Amino acid sequence: MHTMWKGTISFGLVNIPIKLHSATENKDIKLRQLHNECHTPIQYERTCPHCEREIENEEIVKAYEYAKNKFVVLDEEELQQLKKEQEDKAVEIIDFVKLEEIDPIYFEKSYYMSPDESGSKAYALLRRALKDTGKIGIAKIIIRSKEQLAIVRIYENTLLMETIHFPDEVRDVRDVPNVPEEEEVGDKELKTAVSLVDQLTTEFEPNQYKDEYRTALMELIEAKKNDEEITTAKEQPAPDNVTNLMDALEKSLERTKGQKGGTKKKTTKSTTKKKSTSKANQPKEKKTS
Template sequence: MHTMWKGSISFGLVNIPIKLHAATENKDISLRTLHKECHSPIKYEKVCPVCGKEVGKDDIVRAYEYAKGKFVVLEDEELEQLRKENEDKAVEIVDFVKMEEIDPIYFNKSYYMSPNEGGVKAYSLLRKALEDSKKVGIAKIIIRSKEQLAIIRVVENTLLMETIHFPDEVRPSADVPNIPTGENITKKELDTAVLLIDQLTTEFEPDKYHDEYRTALLDLIESKKTGKKTVSAKEKEPAVSNVTDLMAALQASIDRTKPATKKKTTRKKPASKKKEA
């Protein structure tokens, strides 16, 4: 399993060297956009809207827009230094809480934790302590230049780090529009709804749920491949030298702008008179 972060977790005087591994993966099917006429993949270029020029990687800087059209430019070196100062710190578990006290709306992304060199005993100690206390740890960690709040809990004998949103990142439910305040329902309607819930209540078995849309899309793609209903991108034609055409055009332009030359008229000499005999 790919290691995406190395560091250490500490609680009290116990320090645990650990590695993080992504616990989930995105299985969305990525679709390309093609030119309808020749089926070539579309290129997206970065163009300055003011200069109209294509902008290369070396010509781009990052900035914070503090007001409309007003920016504070941040140098890559400044951001890298700030990241290192925070990322090099050990991640400290600051609190322990009960899992049921955390609303699922705060959950973000999950990472498996494995012990790094010399961290096996401390890893086992934290795992056992969390299991026995039925608590989860609250910690802070820098991942991909962003400080994350996280919980550390045990899942099937493995420590799991679950990043969670900060409180100011969760929008208040009071801001949701058109929420009914009263309960204009009859007892019969409520009893029927509760009965339906009871009939559909079961044990949670995650393996029985599947992404039916993704399966259908893969089947559609496979059937088109099997039926040879595929297209190929046209190869880019090599640039044809237009030097000859250019020279011809230039010469024609020169000829067109040349002043018309006047034809020389040859004056005839007057006939000489013959001498009289």
């Protein structure tokens, strides 16, 4: 399992060297965009509208837009130094709370925590402490240049770190439009609704829920493959130095031919004129008797 982050997490004076591994994966079926005429994959280029040309990676800098078209440019060295200062800090569990006190709207992404070679005993100690108290830990961690609020809890027999949103990242529910205020609900309608809820109530078994759209899409793709309804993108000739050199040589040759033709014609005319002038200026020979 790929390691996403490596560091130390602590509670009190106990330090646990750990590794984080992504606990979930995105299984969305990625569809490519092709040109309908030749079925070649579409490419997107980074261009500067002001300079009207494509931009290379080394020409790009990061900046914060604090007002319309007003930017504060941040050097990569400054960002890396700031990142290093934060990442060098050990992740500390700062509070312990009950899981039910946190609304699921705050939950973001889950990571399995595994102990480093020397951290097994401390790992087991934290796991047992959380289990016996029924609490979860609150910590801060920097992942991919972003500081994250996180919880540490037990999932089956493994410690799980789950990043959660900061309060200012959760939008105010009062901004949601058209939410009705408290309204009178008829007893008959309410009784019917409650009965329906009771009939559909069961224990949560995650394996019984399937992504039906993804399954149907893969079946469609496989059917088209079996019927050989497939297309192959036309291979694009890869430009190389030889091709570029030949193009440059041929263009240079054409340009040289044009220049020589014009120069030669002009030179001939000039030479003819010069010869005529020279002949006219020569002194006439005297006849001798």
